[in-house]
Amino acid sequence: MVLHGLGTPGHSSAMTEQEFRVWLQKVDVNGDGRISRQELKDALRVIGTNCAWWKAWRAMKYADLNHNNYIDGEQEIKELIQHAAERWGIVVRR
Numbered sequence: 001m002v003l004h005g006l007g008t009p010g011h012s013s014a015m016t017e018q019e020f021r022v023w024l025q026k027v028d029v030n031g032d033g034r035i036s037r038q039e040l041k042d043a044l045r046v047i048g049t050n051c052a053w054w055k056a057w058r059a060m061k062y063a064d065l066n067h068n069n070y071i072d073g074e075q076e077i078k079e080l081i082q083h084a085a086e087r088w089g090i091v092v093r094r
């Protein structure tokens with residue numbers, strides 16, 4: 001699996017919400033418009049996140065509002081962004 005541009009040094013710990021949304025589009029490797037836990041885990045690992053499996057699991061618990069095992073839809077994306085900001089320290093809000 002190759003995620004272009006996700007492993008850039010110095011770009012792993014902070015993103016704007018806009019950059020995070022762009023990142024999420026890359027996370028959706030198979031392009032089906034929704035993010036699986038597997039895709040999330042792999043993406044977190046690529047940007048050098050420790051305990052990627054655990055963090056992906058926690059994020060899915062938090063953001064998968066309709067429990068279909070995918071992050072899909074605007075509301076769930078917003079929950080994921082919120083989670084990333086609070087738990088991962090990734091999203092920098094303005």
Ligand SMILES: [Ca+2]
Nearest residue numbers: 064068070072
């Ligand atoms: Ca869902």
